[in-house]
Amino acid sequence: MPRIKTSKEAVLEKVIHTIRKKGIGNSSMSELAHECGIQKSHFYYYFDSKEDLIKDVLATVNSYMGYNMNKILSNSSLSTKEKLQALDKLIYKLFLKNDGGCVMANAALESAHANPLYFDEIKLFFENFIAGIKQLLEENQGVQQTQELAEQIVQDIEGGILLMRVYNNAKYLKNAIARMYNLILQ
Template sequence: MRKIIEKVDLVDIAAGLFRMKGYSATSIDDIAKACGLTKGSLYHHFAGKEELAVAALEQVHQFYRGTIFAIIRDSDAPGVKELEAFNLAVERFFTDHPHGCLLANLSLEIGGAADLFSPKIKRFFEEWLDCYMVVFSRYFPAEEARHQAQDAVAIVQGCILMNRIWRNISPLRRQHARLLASCTAATLS
Protein backbone atom coordinates (compact mmCIF):
# COMPACT_ATOMS: atom_id res chain seq x y z
CA MET A 1 0.00 0.00 0.00
CA ARG A 2 1.37 3.41 -0.94
CA LYS A 3 1.16 6.45 1.29
CA ILE A 4 -0.67 9.41 -0.18
CA ILE A 5 0.90 12.67 0.90
CA GLU A 6 -0.92 15.29 -1.13
CA LYS A 7 -4.38 16.36 -0.01
CA VAL A 8 -5.42 16.62 -3.67
CA ASP A 9 -4.65 12.89 -4.06
CA LEU A 10 -6.82 12.04 -1.06
CA VAL A 11 -9.69 13.99 -2.56
CA ASP A 12 -9.20 12.42 -5.99
CA ILE A 13 -9.28 8.89 -4.55
CA ALA A 14 -12.33 9.71 -2.43
CA ALA A 15 -14.09 11.18 -5.50
CA GLY A 16 -13.41 7.96 -7.39
CA LEU A 17 -14.84 5.85 -4.58
CA PHE A 18 -17.90 8.10 -4.23
CA ARG A 19 -18.46 7.82 -7.99
CA MET A 20 -18.05 4.05 -8.03
CA LYS A 21 -19.70 2.97 -4.77
CA GLY A 22 -21.85 5.97 -3.86
CA TYR A 23 -21.49 8.36 -0.97
CA SER A 24 -23.45 6.31 1.56
CA ALA A 25 -21.71 3.03 0.73
CA THR A 26 -18.21 4.53 0.93
CA SER A 27 -16.81 4.53 4.44
CA ILE A 28 -13.90 6.46 5.90
CA ASP A 29 -12.21 3.04 6.26
CA ASP A 30 -12.63 2.46 2.50
CA ILE A 31 -11.06 5.82 1.72
CA ALA A 32 -8.20 5.41 4.20
CA LYS A 33 -7.44 1.93 2.88
CA ALA A 34 -7.49 3.12 -0.76
CA CYS A 35 -5.11 5.94 0.19
CA GLY A 36 -2.77 3.71 2.17
CA LEU A 37 -3.47 5.66 5.36
CA THR A 38 -4.88 5.00 8.78
CA LYS A 39 -8.22 6.57 9.65
CA GLY A 40 -6.38 8.85 12.07
CA SER A 41 -4.15 10.13 9.28
CA LEU A 42 -7.18 10.79 7.11
CA TYR A 43 -8.87 12.67 9.95
CA HIS A 44 -5.74 14.82 10.16
CA HIS A 45 -6.71 16.22 6.73
CA PHE A 46 -10.52 16.12 6.94
CA ALA A 47 -12.97 16.26 9.83
CA GLY A 48 -15.08 13.53 8.26
CA LYS A 49 -16.62 12.03 5.16
CA GLU A 50 -18.92 15.01 4.57
CA GLU A 51 -16.00 17.45 4.49
CA LEU A 52 -14.12 15.11 2.17
CA ALA A 53 -17.15 14.88 -0.14
CA VAL A 54 -17.40 18.67 -0.26
CA ALA A 55 -13.72 18.82 -1.20
CA ALA A 56 -14.30 16.20 -3.90
CA LEU A 57 -17.23 18.18 -5.35
CA GLU A 58 -15.15 21.34 -5.35
CA GLN A 59 -12.14 19.62 -6.91
CA VAL A 60 -14.22 18.18 -9.76
CA HIS A 61 -15.87 21.57 -10.27
CA GLN A 62 -12.49 23.31 -10.36
CA PHE A 63 -11.22 20.78 -12.89
CA TYR A 64 -14.24 21.40 -15.09
CA ARG A 65 -13.98 25.16 -14.66
CA GLY A 66 -10.29 25.19 -15.59
CA THR A 67 -10.26 22.67 -18.43
CA ILE A 68 -13.74 22.11 -19.85
CA PHE A 69 -15.90 25.16 -19.08
CA ALA A 70 -12.89 27.34 -19.97
CA ILE A 71 -13.08 26.16 -23.59
CA ILE A 72 -16.25 28.20 -24.01
CA ARG A 73 -15.87 30.74 -21.22
CA ASP A 74 -12.42 31.91 -22.34
CA SER A 75 -13.33 32.27 -26.03
CA ASP A 76 -14.12 35.72 -27.40
CA ALA A 77 -16.96 34.45 -29.60
CA PRO A 78 -17.64 30.79 -28.84
CA GLY A 79 -19.41 28.92 -31.59
CA VAL A 80 -19.54 25.49 -33.19
CA LYS A 81 -15.76 25.03 -33.06
CA GLU A 82 -15.62 25.67 -29.31
CA LEU A 83 -18.73 23.56 -28.71
CA GLU A 84 -17.06 20.69 -30.54
CA ALA A 85 -13.91 21.04 -28.39
CA PHE A 86 -16.09 21.26 -25.26
CA ASN A 87 -17.96 18.11 -26.30
CA LEU A 88 -14.73 16.20 -26.92
CA ALA A 89 -13.37 17.25 -23.52
CA VAL A 90 -16.57 16.00 -21.83
CA GLU A 91 -16.34 12.70 -23.74
CA ARG A 92 -12.70 12.26 -22.74
CA PHE A 93 -13.51 12.96 -19.10
CA PHE A 94 -16.28 10.36 -18.98
CA THR A 95 -14.26 7.83 -20.94
CA ASP A 96 -11.64 8.21 -18.19
CA HIS A 97 -14.31 8.28 -15.43
CA PRO A 98 -16.82 5.61 -16.51
CA HIS A 99 -18.59 5.57 -13.14
CA GLY A 100 -20.40 8.76 -14.06
CA CYS A 101 -20.65 12.34 -12.95
CA LEU A 102 -19.83 12.68 -9.26
CA LEU A 103 -22.13 15.68 -8.87
CA ALA A 104 -25.07 14.05 -10.64
CA ASN A 105 -24.53 10.74 -8.83
CA LEU A 106 -24.42 12.46 -5.45
CA SER A 107 -27.46 14.56 -6.29
CA LEU A 108 -29.45 11.46 -7.20
CA GLU A 109 -28.28 9.59 -4.12
CA ILE A 110 -28.98 12.28 -1.54
CA GLY A 111 -31.86 14.14 -3.16
CA GLY A 112 -32.40 17.36 -1.23
CA ALA A 113 -31.22 15.85 2.05
CA ALA A 114 -27.77 17.43 2.25
CA ASP A 115 -27.97 21.20 2.22
CA LEU A 116 -24.18 21.31 2.28
CA PHE A 117 -23.93 19.54 -1.10
CA SER A 118 -26.94 20.95 -2.95
CA PRO A 119 -25.70 24.52 -3.53
CA LYS A 120 -22.35 23.22 -4.82
CA ILE A 121 -24.04 20.77 -7.17
CA LYS A 122 -26.45 23.42 -8.40
CA ARG A 123 -23.61 25.88 -9.05
CA PHE A 124 -21.74 23.26 -11.12
CA PHE A 125 -24.74 22.57 -13.33
CA GLU A 126 -25.54 26.28 -13.66
CA GLU A 127 -22.04 26.81 -15.05
CA TRP A 128 -22.49 23.92 -17.48
CA LEU A 129 -25.83 25.41 -18.55
CA ASP A 130 -24.22 28.84 -18.96
CA CYS A 131 -21.60 27.37 -21.29
CA TYR A 132 -24.30 26.00 -23.57
CA MET A 133 -26.26 29.27 -23.31
CA VAL A 134 -23.29 31.31 -24.49
CA VAL A 135 -22.93 29.16 -27.61
CA PHE A 136 -26.62 28.65 -28.36
CA SER A 137 -27.30 32.37 -27.99
CA ARG A 138 -25.30 32.91 -31.19
CA TYR A 139 -27.64 30.63 -33.14
CA PHE A 140 -31.07 30.88 -31.51
CA PRO A 141 -33.34 33.54 -30.02
CA ALA A 142 -32.84 33.96 -26.24
CA GLU A 143 -35.78 31.83 -25.06
CA GLU A 144 -34.98 29.01 -27.48
CA ALA A 145 -31.28 29.16 -26.56
CA ARG A 146 -32.22 28.77 -22.89
CA HIS A 147 -34.45 25.78 -23.65
CA GLN A 148 -31.79 24.22 -25.88
CA ALA A 149 -29.21 24.64 -23.09
CA GLN A 150 -31.47 23.12 -20.43
CA ASP A 151 -32.31 20.18 -22.68
CA ALA A 152 -28.65 19.70 -23.59
CA VAL A 153 -27.56 19.43 -19.95
CA ALA A 154 -30.39 17.02 -19.18
CA ILE A 155 -29.80 14.79 -22.20
CA VAL A 156 -26.01 14.82 -21.85
CA GLN A 157 -26.33 13.82 -18.19
CA GLY A 158 -28.68 11.00 -19.23
CA CYS A 159 -26.07 9.83 -21.72
CA ILE A 160 -23.42 9.95 -18.99
CA LEU A 161 -25.66 7.80 -16.80
CA MET A 162 -26.14 5.32 -19.64
CA ASN A 163 -22.36 5.22 -20.10
CA ARG A 164 -22.07 4.28 -16.44
CA ILE A 165 -24.59 1.47 -16.88
CA TRP A 166 -23.51 0.08 -20.26
CA ARG A 167 -19.93 1.36 -20.58
CA ASN A 168 -20.85 2.77 -23.97
CA ILE A 169 -19.96 6.38 -24.77
CA SER A 170 -21.72 6.27 -28.17
CA PRO A 171 -25.03 7.82 -27.00
CA LEU A 172 -23.09 10.79 -25.60
CA ARG A 173 -21.21 11.18 -28.89
CA ARG A 174 -24.49 11.08 -30.83
CA GLN A 175 -26.01 13.73 -28.56
CA HIS A 176 -22.98 15.93 -28.99
CA ALA A 177 -23.26 15.53 -32.77
CA ARG A 178 -26.92 16.62 -32.53
CA LEU A 179 -25.94 19.73 -30.59
CA LEU A 180 -23.41 20.68 -33.26
CA ALA A 181 -25.88 19.91 -36.06
CA SER A 182 -28.59 22.08 -34.46
CA CYS A 183 -26.21 25.06 -34.36
CA THR A 184 -25.04 24.45 -37.92
CA ALA A 185 -28.64 24.11 -39.16
CA ALA A 186 -29.60 27.35 -37.40
CA THR A 187 -26.73 29.10 -39.19
CA LEU A 188 -27.96 27.89 -42.56
CA SER A 189 -31.58 28.96 -42.02
Protein backbone atom coordinates in the same frame (compact mmCIF):
# COMPACT_ATOMS: atom_id res chain seq x y z
CA MET B 1 -1.85 -0.35 12.70
CA PRO B 2 1.46 1.45 13.06
CA ARG B 3 1.52 5.19 13.34
CA ILE B 4 2.20 6.62 9.90
CA LYS B 5 2.88 10.24 9.09
CA THR B 6 1.28 11.35 5.88
CA SER B 7 0.32 14.64 4.30
CA LYS B 8 -3.19 15.82 3.61
CA GLU B 9 -2.37 15.77 -0.11
CA ALA B 10 -1.24 12.14 0.03
CA VAL B 11 -4.43 11.19 1.86
CA LEU B 12 -6.56 13.00 -0.71
CA GLU B 13 -4.74 11.30 -3.59
CA LYS B 14 -5.51 7.85 -2.17
CA VAL B 15 -9.08 8.80 -1.28
CA ILE B 16 -9.71 10.10 -4.80
CA HIS B 17 -8.67 6.74 -6.22
CA THR B 18 -11.00 4.84 -3.86
CA ILE B 19 -13.94 7.23 -4.35
CA ARG B 20 -13.50 6.96 -8.13
CA LYS B 21 -13.74 3.16 -7.94
CA LYS B 22 -16.31 2.64 -5.19
CA GLY B 23 -18.27 5.88 -4.95
CA ILE B 24 -18.99 8.10 -1.96
CA GLY B 25 -21.74 6.05 -0.35
CA ASN B 26 -19.85 2.78 -0.64
CA SER B 27 -16.71 4.17 0.98
CA SER B 28 -16.77 4.37 4.76
CA MET B 29 -14.25 6.43 6.68
CA SER B 30 -12.84 3.20 8.12
CA GLU B 31 -12.39 1.72 4.66
CA LEU B 32 -10.86 4.93 3.33
CA ALA B 33 -8.44 5.00 6.25
CA HIS B 34 -7.49 1.39 5.58
CA GLU B 35 -6.88 2.17 1.89
CA CYS B 36 -4.65 5.09 2.96
CA GLY B 37 -2.76 2.96 5.48
CA ILE B 38 -3.72 5.23 8.36
CA GLN B 39 -6.01 5.08 11.36
CA LYS B 40 -9.52 6.45 11.00
CA SER B 41 -8.79 9.08 13.64
CA HIS B 42 -6.04 10.46 11.37
CA PHE B 43 -8.74 11.64 8.92
CA TYR B 44 -10.17 13.84 11.65
CA TYR B 45 -6.82 15.59 11.95
CA TYR B 46 -7.41 16.99 8.45
CA PHE B 47 -11.19 16.80 8.01
CA ASP B 48 -14.07 17.46 10.42
CA SER B 49 -16.35 14.95 8.68
CA LYS B 50 -16.72 12.72 5.66
CA GLU B 51 -18.57 15.58 3.96
CA ASP B 52 -15.56 17.87 4.45
CA LEU B 53 -13.32 15.14 3.06
CA ILE B 54 -15.51 14.78 -0.05
CA LYS B 55 -15.60 18.57 -0.52
CA ASP B 56 -11.80 18.57 -0.45
CA VAL B 57 -11.71 15.64 -2.88
CA LEU B 58 -13.92 17.54 -5.35
CA ALA B 59 -11.92 20.75 -4.88
CA THR B 60 -8.66 18.85 -5.41
CA VAL B 61 -9.91 17.27 -8.64
CA ASN B 62 -11.17 20.66 -9.87
CA SER B 63 -7.91 22.34 -8.95
CA TYR B 64 -5.78 19.67 -10.60
CA MET B 65 -7.79 19.76 -13.83
CA GLY B 66 -7.88 23.57 -13.90
CA TYR B 67 -4.15 23.94 -13.22
CA ASN B 68 -3.14 21.41 -15.86
CA MET B 69 -5.54 22.68 -18.52
CA ASN B 70 -4.36 26.25 -17.95
CA LYS B 71 -0.75 25.13 -18.12
CA ILE B 72 -1.40 23.50 -21.49
CA LEU B 73 -3.55 26.24 -22.99
CA SER B 74 -1.32 29.11 -21.87
CA ASN B 75 1.87 27.54 -23.21
CA SER B 76 2.66 29.81 -26.18
CA SER B 77 5.49 27.53 -27.34
CA LEU B 78 2.97 24.81 -28.25
CA SER B 79 1.07 24.78 -31.52
CA THR B 80 -2.68 24.23 -31.42
CA LYS B 81 -2.17 20.61 -32.43
CA GLU B 82 0.39 20.09 -29.65
CA LYS B 83 -1.98 21.66 -27.11
CA LEU B 84 -4.73 19.27 -28.22
CA GLN B 85 -2.33 16.34 -27.91
CA ALA B 86 -1.34 17.45 -24.40
CA LEU B 87 -4.97 17.90 -23.45
CA ASP B 88 -5.71 14.44 -24.83
CA LYS B 89 -3.04 13.00 -22.54
CA LEU B 90 -4.48 14.86 -19.54
CA ILE B 91 -8.01 13.63 -20.27
CA TYR B 92 -6.71 10.08 -20.75
CA LYS B 93 -4.86 10.26 -17.44
CA LEU B 94 -7.81 11.70 -15.50
CA PHE B 95 -10.81 9.94 -16.95
CA LEU B 96 -9.85 6.86 -18.93
CA LYS B 97 -6.72 5.43 -17.36
CA ASN B 98 -8.16 5.17 -13.85
CA ASP B 99 -10.69 2.54 -12.81
CA GLY B 100 -14.14 3.98 -12.29
CA GLY B 101 -13.97 6.87 -14.75
CA CYS B 102 -14.45 10.50 -13.79
CA VAL B 103 -14.62 11.10 -10.04
CA MET B 104 -16.56 14.35 -10.59
CA ALA B 105 -19.22 12.74 -12.77
CA ASN B 106 -19.52 9.78 -10.43
CA ALA B 107 -19.89 12.07 -7.42
CA ALA B 108 -22.47 14.18 -9.23
CA LEU B 109 -24.59 11.16 -10.15
CA GLU B 110 -24.34 9.63 -6.72
CA SER B 111 -24.98 12.74 -4.67
CA ALA B 112 -27.43 14.73 -6.78
CA HIS B 113 -30.39 13.59 -4.71
CA ALA B 114 -28.77 12.21 -1.59
CA ASN B 115 -26.42 14.92 -0.40
CA PRO B 116 -27.37 18.58 -0.69
CA LEU B 117 -23.85 19.58 0.39
CA TYR B 118 -22.61 18.82 -3.12
CA PHE B 119 -25.77 19.90 -4.94
CA ASP B 120 -24.76 23.57 -5.42
CA GLU B 121 -21.66 22.55 -7.36
CA ILE B 122 -23.74 20.19 -9.53
CA LYS B 123 -26.34 22.92 -10.17
CA LEU B 124 -23.60 25.35 -11.15
CA PHE B 125 -22.37 22.86 -13.76
CA PHE B 126 -25.82 22.66 -15.37
CA GLU B 127 -26.41 26.42 -15.12
CA ASN B 128 -23.14 27.03 -16.97
CA PHE B 129 -24.00 24.38 -19.56
CA ILE B 130 -27.42 25.97 -20.19
CA ALA B 131 -25.89 29.46 -20.35
CA GLY B 132 -23.41 28.28 -22.99
CA ILE B 133 -26.15 26.74 -25.13
CA LYS B 134 -28.27 29.87 -24.65
CA GLN B 135 -25.39 32.02 -25.91
CA LEU B 136 -25.12 29.87 -29.06
CA LEU B 137 -28.86 30.15 -29.63
CA GLU B 138 -28.82 33.94 -29.22
CA GLU B 139 -25.98 34.29 -31.73
CA ASN B 140 -28.04 32.54 -34.39
CA GLN B 141 -31.68 33.20 -33.44
CA GLY B 142 -31.94 36.27 -31.25
CA VAL B 143 -33.10 36.35 -27.63
CA GLN B 144 -36.70 35.08 -27.75
CA GLN B 145 -37.32 31.77 -25.91
CA THR B 146 -33.63 30.89 -25.80
CA GLN B 147 -33.62 30.03 -22.09
CA GLU B 148 -36.32 27.40 -22.45
CA LEU B 149 -34.78 26.00 -25.62
CA ALA B 150 -31.32 25.88 -24.02
CA GLU B 151 -32.78 23.99 -21.05
CA GLN B 152 -34.48 21.58 -23.46
CA ILE B 153 -31.22 20.93 -25.32
CA VAL B 154 -29.29 20.27 -22.11
CA GLN B 155 -32.04 17.94 -20.87
CA ASP B 156 -31.93 16.08 -24.19
CA ILE B 157 -28.14 15.72 -24.08
CA GLU B 158 -28.15 14.54 -20.46
CA GLY B 159 -30.89 12.04 -21.30
CA GLY B 160 -28.82 10.88 -24.26
CA ILE B 161 -25.85 10.30 -21.97
CA LEU B 162 -28.00 8.30 -19.57
CA LEU B 163 -29.55 6.12 -22.28
CA MET B 164 -26.15 5.64 -23.90
CA ARG B 165 -24.84 4.25 -20.61
CA VAL B 166 -27.91 2.09 -19.94
CA TYR B 167 -28.06 0.57 -23.44
CA ASN B 168 -24.32 0.77 -24.16
CA ASN B 169 -25.17 2.44 -27.44
CA ALA B 170 -23.81 5.83 -28.48
CA LYS B 171 -26.71 6.48 -30.87
CA TYR B 172 -28.72 8.10 -28.06
CA LEU B 173 -26.11 10.77 -27.43
CA LYS B 174 -25.38 11.20 -31.15
CA ASN B 175 -29.10 11.76 -31.80
CA ALA B 176 -29.33 14.34 -28.99
CA ILE B 177 -26.33 16.21 -30.39
CA ALA B 178 -27.80 16.13 -33.91
CA ARG B 179 -31.04 17.63 -32.52
CA MET B 180 -28.99 20.32 -30.77
CA TYR B 181 -27.33 21.26 -34.06
CA ASN B 182 -30.73 21.39 -35.79
CA LEU B 183 -32.24 23.61 -33.08
CA ILE B 184 -29.31 26.01 -32.91
CA LEU B 185 -28.71 26.30 -36.66
CA GLN B 186 -32.34 26.48 -37.83
